[in-house]
Amino acid sequence: MTESTYKCVNCGEKASALYRTYGPSVLKLTKCENCKGVVDKYIEYDPVIVMIDLVLMSKEAQRHIIYNTEFKSYWKLFIILIMLETYGVWRNDSLFNIVINTVCDIRNNSTINSTHITLPIKISVPEPWSSDCKGWVQEDKEAMDLFIWEKDFYIQFLSIFAGITVFITTIHLLMKFFKNFCFQNEVSLISLMKSFSLSNMSLLFTLPMLVWGNNDTPPETRILHYLMVFIYSFVFFYNVFRVLYESPKTVTAFILSISYFAKYMTTFHMTPFIRRITS
Ligand SMILES: [Zn+2]
Known part of the structure:
Protein backbone atom coordinates (compact mmCIF):
# COMPACT_ATOMS: atom_id res chain seq x y z
CA MET A 1 0.00 0.00 0.00
CA THR A 2 1.40 3.39 -0.94
CA GLU A 3 1.29 6.14 1.64
CA SER A 4 -0.80 8.55 -0.37
CA THR A 5 -3.83 6.24 -0.30
CA TYR A 6 -4.58 6.99 3.37
CA LYS A 7 -7.54 9.22 4.02
CA CYS A 8 -8.82 11.21 6.96
CA VAL A 9 -11.78 9.30 8.38
CA ASN A 10 -13.59 12.52 9.35
CA CYS A 11 -13.50 14.47 6.09
CA GLY A 12 -12.00 12.16 3.45
CA GLU A 13 -8.94 14.38 2.82
CA LYS A 14 -5.80 12.51 1.71
CA ALA A 15 -3.13 11.99 4.35
CA SER A 16 0.51 10.96 4.03
CA ALA A 17 0.58 8.84 7.19
CA LEU A 18 -1.70 7.66 9.99
CA TYR A 19 0.90 8.09 12.77
CA ARG A 20 4.53 9.03 13.37
CA THR A 21 6.89 7.23 15.69
CA TYR A 22 9.21 9.11 18.00
CA GLY A 23 11.40 6.39 19.44
CA PRO A 24 10.50 2.76 20.21
CA SER A 25 7.53 3.41 22.50
CA VAL A 26 6.34 6.88 21.49
CA LEU A 27 3.70 7.09 18.80
CA LYS A 28 1.73 10.16 17.75
CA LEU A 29 -1.42 10.09 15.63
CA THR A 30 -1.32 12.40 12.61
CA LYS A 31 -3.62 15.43 12.50
CA CYS A 32 -5.61 16.15 9.33
CA GLU A 33 -4.56 19.30 7.45
CA ASN A 34 -8.12 19.98 6.37
CA CYS A 35 -10.33 19.40 9.42
CA LYS A 36 -7.57 19.47 12.09
CA GLY A 37 -8.94 16.26 13.62
CA VAL A 38 -7.06 12.99 14.14
CA VAL A 39 -6.68 11.32 10.72
CA ASP A 40 -7.71 7.85 11.91
CA LYS A 41 -8.71 7.35 15.53
CA TYR A 42 -9.67 3.74 14.78
CA ILE A 43 -6.08 2.49 14.57
CA GLU A 44 -6.01 2.66 18.36
CA TYR A 45 -9.43 1.05 18.80
CA ASP A 46 -10.31 -2.55 19.46
CA PRO A 47 -11.59 -4.38 16.35
CA VAL A 48 -14.86 -5.11 18.17
CA ILE A 49 -15.55 -1.37 18.50
CA VAL A 50 -14.78 -0.89 14.80
CA MET A 51 -17.23 -3.71 14.00
CA ILE A 52 -19.97 -2.14 16.15
CA ASP A 53 -19.44 1.23 14.44
CA LEU A 54 -19.62 -0.50 11.05
CA VAL A 55 -22.94 -2.13 11.92
CA LEU A 56 -24.20 1.31 12.97
CA MET A 57 -23.07 2.58 9.53
CA SER A 58 -20.54 5.10 10.80
CA LYS A 59 -18.87 6.81 7.83
CA GLU A 60 -15.64 7.15 9.82
CA ALA A 61 -15.44 3.38 10.36
CA GLN A 62 -16.19 2.75 6.68
CA ARG A 63 -13.39 5.11 5.59
CA HIS A 64 -11.07 3.39 8.07
CA ILE A 65 -11.73 -0.05 6.54
CA ILE A 66 -11.74 1.02 2.88
CA TYR A 67 -8.74 3.38 2.88
CA ASN A 68 -6.64 2.91 5.99
CA THR A 69 -6.47 -0.85 6.48
CA GLU A 70 -5.12 -3.47 4.12
CA PHE A 71 -8.33 -5.55 4.24
CA LYS A 72 -6.62 -8.21 2.16
CA SER A 73 -9.20 -10.91 2.74
ZN1 LIG B 1 -9.94 15.57 7.95
Missing part, protein backbone atom coordinates in the same frame (compact mmCIF):
# COMPACT_ATOMS: atom_id res chain seq x y z
CA TYR A 74 -12.05 -8.99 1.07
CA TRP A 75 -12.22 -11.56 -1.72
CA LYS A 76 -12.72 -14.41 0.78
CA LEU A 77 -15.57 -12.43 2.27
CA PHE A 78 -16.86 -11.81 -1.25
CA ILE A 79 -17.05 -15.55 -2.02
CA ILE A 80 -18.46 -16.58 1.38
CA LEU A 81 -21.22 -13.98 1.09
CA ILE A 82 -22.13 -15.14 -2.43
CA MET A 83 -22.40 -18.66 -1.01
CA LEU A 84 -24.66 -17.41 1.75
CA GLU A 85 -26.89 -15.61 -0.74
CA THR A 86 -26.89 -18.71 -2.95
CA TYR A 87 -27.91 -20.87 0.01
CA GLY A 88 -30.96 -18.68 0.65
CA VAL A 89 -32.07 -18.64 -2.98
CA TRP A 90 -31.36 -22.36 -3.37
CA ARG A 91 -33.53 -23.11 -0.31
CA ASN A 92 -36.23 -20.93 -1.88
CA ASP A 93 -35.91 -18.79 1.24
CA SER A 94 -35.15 -15.15 0.42
CA LEU A 95 -36.99 -11.96 -0.45
CA PHE A 96 -36.01 -12.50 -4.08
CA ASN A 97 -37.72 -15.93 -4.08
CA ILE A 98 -40.82 -14.54 -2.37
CA VAL A 99 -41.12 -11.88 -5.11
CA ILE A 100 -40.65 -14.50 -7.85
CA ASN A 101 -43.16 -16.89 -6.24
CA THR A 102 -45.65 -14.04 -6.03
CA VAL A 103 -45.19 -12.50 -9.47
CA CYS A 104 -44.91 -15.85 -11.27
CA ASP A 105 -47.74 -17.28 -9.15
CA ILE A 106 -45.71 -20.30 -8.03
CA ARG A 107 -47.63 -22.07 -5.27
CA ASN A 108 -46.27 -24.24 -2.53
CA ASN A 109 -45.42 -27.60 -4.04
CA SER A 110 -44.23 -29.19 -0.79
CA THR A 111 -40.73 -27.82 -1.41
CA ILE A 112 -39.38 -26.24 1.74
CA ASN A 113 -40.21 -22.62 2.45
CA SER A 114 -41.94 -21.51 -0.71
CA THR A 115 -43.50 -18.38 0.72
CA HIS A 116 -46.08 -16.85 -1.56
CA ILE A 117 -48.17 -13.70 -1.24
CA THR A 118 -51.68 -13.92 -2.64
CA LEU A 119 -52.19 -10.71 -4.57
CA PRO A 120 -55.64 -9.07 -4.79
CA ILE A 121 -55.25 -8.81 -8.56
CA LYS A 122 -53.76 -11.38 -10.87
CA ILE A 123 -50.61 -10.27 -12.70
CA SER A 124 -50.32 -11.66 -16.19
CA VAL A 125 -46.63 -12.02 -16.98
CA PRO A 126 -45.82 -11.33 -20.67
CA GLU A 127 -44.23 -14.00 -22.84
CA PRO A 128 -40.41 -13.87 -22.69
CA TRP A 129 -40.78 -13.63 -18.91
CA SER A 130 -43.38 -16.29 -18.32
CA SER A 131 -41.17 -19.00 -19.79
CA ASP A 132 -38.39 -17.94 -17.41
CA CYS A 133 -40.99 -18.02 -14.63
CA LYS A 134 -41.50 -21.71 -15.37
CA GLY A 135 -37.76 -22.22 -14.95
CA TRP A 136 -38.11 -21.13 -11.32
CA VAL A 137 -40.71 -23.76 -10.44
CA GLN A 138 -38.73 -26.11 -8.25
CA GLU A 139 -39.21 -29.81 -8.21
CA ASP A 140 -40.04 -31.55 -4.99
CA LYS A 141 -36.66 -31.81 -3.30
CA GLU A 142 -37.72 -34.78 -1.17
CA ALA A 143 -38.17 -36.90 -4.27
CA MET A 144 -35.12 -35.49 -6.01
CA ASP A 145 -31.82 -37.24 -6.55
CA LEU A 146 -29.24 -35.84 -4.13
CA PHE A 147 -26.85 -35.23 -7.00
CA ILE A 148 -29.37 -33.07 -8.89
CA TRP A 149 -30.16 -31.19 -5.71
CA GLU A 150 -26.47 -30.43 -5.24
CA LYS A 151 -26.08 -29.49 -8.91
CA ASP A 152 -28.85 -26.97 -8.45
CA PHE A 153 -26.72 -25.22 -5.80
CA TYR A 154 -23.90 -24.70 -8.31
CA ILE A 155 -26.38 -23.42 -10.89
CA GLN A 156 -27.74 -20.87 -8.40
CA PHE A 157 -24.19 -19.93 -7.42
CA LEU A 158 -23.28 -19.13 -11.04
CA SER A 159 -26.52 -17.26 -11.50
CA ILE A 160 -26.02 -15.11 -8.39
CA PHE A 161 -22.37 -14.55 -9.27
CA ALA A 162 -23.52 -13.25 -12.68
CA GLY A 163 -26.06 -11.00 -10.94
CA ILE A 164 -23.41 -9.55 -8.64
CA THR A 165 -21.00 -9.01 -11.55
CA VAL A 166 -23.73 -7.05 -13.33
CA PHE A 167 -24.44 -5.11 -10.12
CA ILE A 168 -20.82 -4.03 -9.66
CA THR A 169 -20.33 -3.27 -13.38
CA THR A 170 -23.54 -1.20 -13.52
CA ILE A 171 -22.50 0.87 -10.51
CA HIS A 172 -19.00 1.43 -11.85
CA LEU A 173 -20.11 2.41 -15.37
CA LEU A 174 -23.00 4.64 -14.26
CA MET A 175 -20.76 6.40 -11.72
CA LYS A 176 -18.20 6.97 -14.50
CA PHE A 177 -20.97 8.37 -16.70
CA PHE A 178 -22.32 10.71 -14.02
CA LYS A 179 -18.80 11.92 -13.32
CA ASN A 180 -19.21 14.15 -16.36
CA PHE A 181 -22.01 16.07 -14.64
CA CYS A 182 -21.15 16.20 -10.96
CA PHE A 183 -18.18 15.94 -8.65
CA GLN A 184 -17.01 12.44 -7.82
CA ASN A 185 -14.06 10.61 -6.43
CA GLU A 186 -11.81 8.55 -8.68
CA VAL A 187 -12.40 4.97 -7.51
CA SER A 188 -10.28 1.94 -8.32
CA LEU A 189 -11.83 -1.45 -8.92
CA ILE A 190 -10.15 -2.84 -5.80
CA SER A 191 -11.67 -0.14 -3.57
CA LEU A 192 -15.02 -0.88 -5.17
CA MET A 193 -14.64 -4.61 -4.49
CA LYS A 194 -13.63 -3.92 -0.87
CA SER A 195 -16.62 -1.62 -0.40
CA PHE A 196 -18.93 -4.16 -1.99
CA SER A 197 -17.73 -6.98 0.29
CA LEU A 198 -18.04 -4.70 3.29
CA SER A 199 -21.60 -3.64 2.46
CA ASN A 200 -22.62 -7.15 1.50
CA MET A 201 -21.91 -8.22 5.10
CA SER A 202 -25.40 -6.93 5.82
CA LEU A 203 -26.53 -10.26 4.32
CA LEU A 204 -25.38 -11.91 7.55
CA PHE A 205 -28.59 -10.64 9.12
CA THR A 206 -30.53 -13.18 7.04
CA LEU A 207 -28.74 -15.95 8.98
CA PRO A 208 -31.17 -16.17 11.93
CA MET A 209 -34.05 -16.88 9.56
CA LEU A 210 -31.98 -19.30 7.45
CA VAL A 211 -30.85 -21.18 10.56
CA TRP A 212 -33.97 -21.15 12.75
CA GLY A 213 -36.72 -20.60 10.18
CA ASN A 214 -38.72 -23.74 9.38
CA ASN A 215 -42.01 -24.78 7.83
CA ASP A 216 -43.88 -23.56 10.91
CA THR A 217 -42.54 -20.00 10.57
CA PRO A 218 -45.45 -17.73 9.58
CA PRO A 219 -44.95 -16.26 6.07
CA GLU A 220 -45.53 -12.74 7.46
CA THR A 221 -42.57 -13.12 9.84
CA ARG A 222 -40.39 -14.36 7.02
CA ILE A 223 -41.39 -11.53 4.67
CA LEU A 224 -40.96 -8.87 7.37
CA HIS A 225 -37.53 -10.19 8.36
CA TYR A 226 -36.19 -10.33 4.81
CA LEU A 227 -37.73 -6.97 3.95
CA MET A 228 -36.00 -5.35 6.91
CA VAL A 229 -32.67 -6.95 5.99
CA PHE A 230 -33.11 -5.71 2.41
CA ILE A 231 -33.81 -2.14 3.54
CA TYR A 232 -30.84 -2.23 5.93
CA SER A 233 -28.67 -3.61 3.14
CA PHE A 234 -29.81 -0.91 0.69
CA VAL A 235 -29.08 1.87 3.19
CA PHE A 236 -25.71 0.28 3.99
CA PHE A 237 -24.73 0.17 0.30
CA TYR A 238 -25.98 3.74 -0.13
CA ASN A 239 -23.82 4.95 2.76
CA VAL A 240 -20.70 3.10 1.64
CA PHE A 241 -21.03 4.34 -1.95
CA ARG A 242 -21.54 7.91 -0.69
CA VAL A 243 -18.27 7.54 1.22
CA LEU A 244 -16.51 5.92 -1.72
CA TYR A 245 -17.64 8.10 -4.65
CA GLU A 246 -18.69 11.24 -2.70
CA SER A 247 -21.40 11.64 -5.31
CA PRO A 248 -24.66 13.59 -4.65
CA LYS A 249 -27.38 11.82 -2.60
CA THR A 250 -29.99 11.54 -5.36
CA VAL A 251 -27.45 10.31 -7.92
CA THR A 252 -26.22 7.59 -5.54
CA ALA A 253 -29.75 6.43 -4.67
CA PHE A 254 -30.72 6.43 -8.36
CA ILE A 255 -27.65 4.46 -9.49
CA LEU A 256 -28.02 2.00 -6.63
CA SER A 257 -31.70 1.34 -7.47
CA ILE A 258 -30.86 0.70 -11.13
CA SER A 259 -27.98 -1.60 -10.17
CA TYR A 260 -30.18 -3.63 -7.79
CA PHE A 261 -32.78 -3.96 -10.53
CA ALA A 262 -30.13 -5.09 -13.05
CA LYS A 263 -28.75 -7.61 -10.55
CA TYR A 264 -32.08 -9.29 -9.81
CA MET A 265 -33.12 -9.26 -13.46
CA THR A 266 -29.87 -11.01 -14.41
CA THR A 267 -30.31 -13.69 -11.75
CA PHE A 268 -33.98 -14.15 -12.70
CA HIS A 269 -33.12 -14.86 -16.36
CA MET A 270 -29.82 -16.61 -15.68
CA THR A 271 -31.06 -19.52 -13.52
CA PRO A 272 -33.54 -20.93 -16.09
CA PHE A 273 -30.92 -20.32 -18.81
CA ILE A 274 -28.18 -22.30 -17.02
CA ARG A 275 -30.69 -25.02 -16.11
CA ARG A 276 -31.62 -25.33 -19.78
CA ILE A 277 -28.06 -25.58 -21.09
CA THR A 278 -26.93 -28.02 -18.38
CA SER A 279 -29.91 -30.38 -18.47
